[in-house]
Amino acid sequence: MRKMSMRQTLMMVVSIIFSPTVRLFSAFVSGRGDQGAWVAPIVAGCGMILFVLVLDRLIRDNRNFYQHLEYSFGIFGAKALAWIYILWGILLSSVQIRYYAQRVASTIYTEIDMGVFVFIFLAICVYVLNSGIVTVARMNELFLPVILIVTVALLGLLSAKIDLRALFPVNNPLSIAHVALFNLASMGYVTFTLFFVDEIEQKEKFKKYAVWGTIGVSLCLVWLLLAVIGTIGPTVIEKLPYPFFAVVKQISIGEFLQHIEAFVITLWIVSDFVMTCFISSAILKLMGLVTKKGNTRELLIPYFALCACLVPMMGRTNFELETLSEKVFIPLNLILLFAMPIVILLVGRIKNKIKKHCAGERKMI
């Protein structure tokens, strides 16, 4: 079996974070967090580093996610939880595909039906995933540097326009905590690493790479929020469907450099592609483990056809999609990607202690 390195896996997670960052953070995040929203990624980053320690423990046990569930909750509990994860993963993939299609249809190709984009996107996903997630991980090694370089360049150009008065005062800790939860919901995709444990080499490097990755991502998020809030102000952001896109549209250097927003759309699509492949692959792998059939390649077409059927059901307008994300998917992400691994670790440790205690008593007898 071809394997991917821990570095490649975490690089995929960093690429994935770009899409919800640009979509969610500057919209609800600054809306709820007012001008102080830029502090939230620091809080989220600290929480994330603690969570990385939890994940590191689980990865070192050398069990995949389903085996952890089985160990902690027994066969029936593990099956029930795994099906909850599968249903949630299918809906999550569908909502990401819908976001991608909606964005392309509302920004560049306004005259074309959304279904065309969904069909092309899903056909590419099926074709690429036919060769396995390792192929996506290797492709992503080319994508991520481009995403980072372009984002940093755009943020650098925006930094000159930041109005510091729009960023202060920072005096609402409750709304910062709320924004930090939004940030954590996107960073939580790192938990999917557990699904691929048996396909990953150099597991011992997880902690090092994940901590550095979290620091880098948190700093980029702070910079992004500073740039967006500082350029157009928190009140205007709330009214825009794609605030980062609107801000980038303002960038121009004379007549030499204009319409840079096309770059952002391209990067968005790349990030959505990596995200859809990553989540779908994790869910299909879990499906294979639950049904005890390793080969999940034959499930690719029905999986993505199911997603295509679900895409129109996600909402009729952008407002409905955002409300669905805010009220359903973000809380579910926090429960399934953050709370569940912590519960698994705790239950596993308690079980280990009980087993050791029982073994000690038997020896005494």
Place this chain on the structure above:
Amino acid sequence: MKYAFLFLIAYGIIELFVLKRVQNKIAFCFLCVSGILAGAANLLFEFSFFDLIKGVLQ
């Protein structure tokens, strides 16, 4: 997208009964049946998940 379920019906029948090469029948049938139900529900009732959460939130 609304008619993706028609594709699923045809694809499911061909794979299961004509080519007979599906190994993971449980997962395959689960995905096909869910897709067909979702597509049909969407076509007939124009159902949206937003309506569902709107009801719950109210």
